[in-house]
Amino acid sequence: MANVFLTRNEEEQELMIADIWCGKCQEYNMGVDEPHEYAGNGVNFLEGKCAECGNTVVLEVAPASV
Numbered sequence: 001m002a003n004v005f006l007t008r009n010e011e012e013q014e015l016m017i018a019d020i021w022c023g024k025c026q027e028y029n030m031g032v033d034e035p036h037e038y039a040g041n042g043v044n045f046l047e048g049k050c051a052e053c054g055n056t057v058v059l060e061v062a063p064a065s066v
């Protein structure tokens with residue numbers, strides 16, 4: 001499946017990443033490696049790895065309006 005995240009504009013990507021909480025770092029906006037967005041049940045999920053500690057982080061996001 002296509003990685004929806006890469007179709008979003010830079011501003012949107014930054015906003016989404018700023019919203020991601022890393023449970024290990026106990027911080028928001030640590031940066032995300034290998035971000036991948038996929039469709040869930042009515043919502044999308046953005047999953048990646050915390051750029052700081054490598055912990056898997058997941059954010060629930062609104063589906064992209066294409």
Ligand SMILES: [Zn+2]
Nearest residue numbers: 022025050053
């Ligand atoms: Zn982290």
